[in-house]
Amino acid sequence: MLELQGIAVSPGVAIGKVLILDREGYRITRSQIDSADRHNELDRLRTAIAEASKRLEQHRRDSTEKIGVDIGAIFSAHQQLLLDTTLHREWERLISDSCYSAEFAVSTVLSRYAHAFRNMGSDVMAERAGDIRDVERTLLEALGGAPLQVSGGLGQSILLSHDLTPAETAGLDRSKIIGFCTEAGGPGGHTAIVARGMELPAVVGLGSFLHRIARETTVILDGFSGRVVLQPDEAALKDYRQRMEVRAGRVKQLTEIRDLPAVTQDGTRVTLLANIEFPGEIAASLQRGAEGIGLYRTEFLYLGADTEPSEEEQTTAYREVLSQVDGLSVIMRTLDLGADKVGKFTLLEPESNPSLGLRSIRLSLRQPRMLRTQLRAMVRAACGGKLKIMFPMISTLHELRTARMLLRQVIDELAEEGHQPPQKIQVGMMVEVPAAVLMLERFVREVDFISIGTNDLIQYTMAADRSNEYVADLYAGHDPAVLRLLQTSVDVAQAAGVEISVCGEMSSNPITSLLLVGLGVRILSASPASLPQMKQALRQVRLEDCTQIAKRVFDFDTAREVDAYLKTRFAELLPEMALGV
Amino acid sequence: MGIHMRPADLLSRTAGRFECQVLIENNGQSIDCKSIMSILTLGARQGTQLNLRVTGPDAQQALDALCELFEQGFDESDSEVATEQTS
Incomplete structure (x- = not known):
């Protein structure tokens, strides 16, 4: 038996046979x-x-x-x-x-x-x-x-690989792969987001271990704690099978609270929305009590394709999303490609510093034809649904204004072409660059809503690459610097009467979701799988508890102290949940 | 930069036909001419002077065959070659 510790990025426990994917995508059953x-x-x-x-x-x-x-x-x-x-x-x-x-x-x-x-x-x-x-x-x-793509007749396996790209992860056959572990990677990378979206348990950042895999062994993957057990003994297997049963019971319990509102004990209502990548996730979102889609990441339409999806294809996809949500609202984010999410067809030259380079809205504004096609599809799909459009990674007012101008042009163009004009489309921006927080009082005059993308906001505030295992510890949502930016954002938005939500991963963790509510956030958007436990946490506390947490965290100097405080407080407030997480 | 696939293939194939040891020397580095991977990693630029060192029973025949390759210029390479024979 060999135990390894990595970074848990997608919850769940899986027990299965190992399947090693070599660096070029070939499956190797043992090393x-x-x-x-x-x-x-x-x-x-x-x-x-x-x-x-x-x-x-x-x-x-x-x-x-x-x-x-x-x-x-x-x-x-x-x-x-x-x-x-x-x-x-x-x-x-x-x-x-x-x-x-x-x-x-x-x-x-x-x-x-x-x-x-x-x-x-x-x-x-x-x-x-x-x-x-x-x-x-x-x-x-x-x-x-044989290449992984054509692998047939495999039992359910756990994929072991040096690294996986977001596109490779999205392409995994869910019926054959029940979880994955990688040597590289860190928390908050896009691969992790895709894994959570697919509800595929995953542990990354394990360091070099592939050469230690013995012949066709079994592996236990614990996507809660980040533990990976190779060649487990009977006791470990028994222990984990029991835990899986307990968890299955808890999942059932969480499903039961699906139709209850997300409301604190003293009556403060919080709206829970879902982050999705694929239209196929909507059913799961609604099943878990989502009251709308807070973030539809449209780039996954592009990532899987060999060529840029056409206006028609996109219109169909967006209509499908709207038709499935049952009249609830959907925030569609325009293309957020670049950095580690480069499609097969985009003509990006390699950049020496992609996170600070031509990505997201910058890339879209540089290639307005692509953005225009996407906006046309969104506007066309908007008729008969509550579609909101959100621009990602806005750093300057100039970017926001240019993007809005493009949208206006597209709406006029479509009207001239005889398309039925949509009702007013709400337009918002992601706040994920510190510059946007600092200028937020100007931004809020020009948008209908803002959504804080904590993942990038943390990365850009701490100047730490979230998928680099060596600096991943700097990347912390509870860092005092990040907390100050969050507080400022909430204060500015509230003063201006602009709707504010948080769609980063900070909202999906029950304890940080309480903190966000304490800071004044009333709309949280998270991966569908995490919605029930967020609701469960909220329903057991009072607003006062949350406000107290949000006040107290500002007393600390370091992320470590905040973290320790949050954990203690969580254990006091929600002892049952704290044990399980 | 680097010796191209085709000449590397021809070089290693030709050297491989003989029993003798064939070494290519470049900048004090010496590699086995029978190994295409070693030739590819040699990192020789066009016009680089390479030394061939052949040792063994059929050294002369090997040298002749290899020199012929260089003289014909493969396809694109114009490496100059200096040869040295030891027996």
Whole structure:
């Protein structure tokens, strides 16, 4: 049994067989072999090399015949790579000395070369990484592997990987993958958001561990505590199965409070909305008592696609969302692409500092054609639904005004084309850049609502990359600096009579949601899965408790002190929930 | 930068036909000419002077074959080559 501690990013417990995804997306069922099997493993590797070489020879002949010598020469070089004895020695050493499986040895060595070529800073060299990946693919196929996308007949597995992109995560087959753990990553990355949206238990930031996976082992993944147990013993399995039962009971209990209002004991009403990525999440949101959609992240329409989704496709998707919410309101956020969410088709040049670069509204305003298409689709879908449009990552009034001007143009254009004009569309902005908080009294004159995106606000306030495990501890919503920005935002919005909500992850944690209510926030938007427990927490406290928390936190100097206080207070107020979380 | 796929393939294939050891030297670094991966990672620029060192029973034949490759210029490479034979 081997226990690892990572960062819990998506709640839930899963027990299943491991499935290792190598860096190039190939599934490997194990990374380690018994030392007694080393001889067989070496034979297996040699057989596979011979087989792969035969296949490449065939490809070479076929393509030379059909296409010409130039393409054939590529396969010839691939074959030469495959037969390179330098590589053979490296593979064999990992199998003999470190008991790596043949697949893992191949993938480890070739990934290292590919990585080195990619980082040489020349396009020619980077292309070579692609060649190496091709050779790896051929050899892994000869070893019996298959790309994850075509994997069939697997039981329910837990995916283990170095890292996963948001798009890869969204593409996981929920019926086969019941959770995932990665070596890299931190809390609040977009991969984590997608995992929560899919209700897929996940632990990230485990550090290097893939090389320690023994043959087809079972793994326990605890998405609450961040613990991962490899080759669990009977006692651990029993313990976790029991916990899963208890949790299943609690989930049932939470579903029961679905139709009760989110109201504190002394009658303060809080509106709970859901954050969604896909129209498919609406049913789950309503089931968990969401009173509307507080954040529809439209970029996921783009991320999964090979080409930019057309106006028609988008109109259909947005109408589908509106038709499913049963007359409730939906805040649609315009494209928030860039940084770690780059679509397959966007023509972004690599930036040295993507989080501070051309992303989100900046990218949209730079490529107004894309934003225009999206706004047209939103306006067209708006008829007959309560659609609100929200612009992300606004830093300056100029950006807000330009975006609003585009929207006005689009509305006029559509009216001229004979489309039925929508009723007034409410327009708002995300407050997630400290500059926007500092200028908020000017912003609130020009918007109908604001929504605080705590994830980015924390990142930009603390200047800490939330997915970098080395600085992830700086990234804290309860940091006194962040709390001050939140308080300012609420005060300014309330004074101006502008609706304010919080849609970042701070609202989904029961204890920080109480803090936000104490600060004066009355609309919280969170992932559907976290709504029931937020409601449960709210229904057990008085507004006075929340206000007291919100006052007290300003006495502390450091995030650590605030955190300790919040935990203690939570345990006092909600002992039952504190035990479970 | 770097020796291209095609010449690296031809170099390693040609060297691989012979029994003798074939080393390519560049800037004091020496690599096995029979390993395409080593050639690719050599990082030689066009016009770089490379030394070939061949040791073994069929060293002369290997040297002749390799020199012929360089003289024909592969496709794009115009590396100059200086050779040295030891036996």
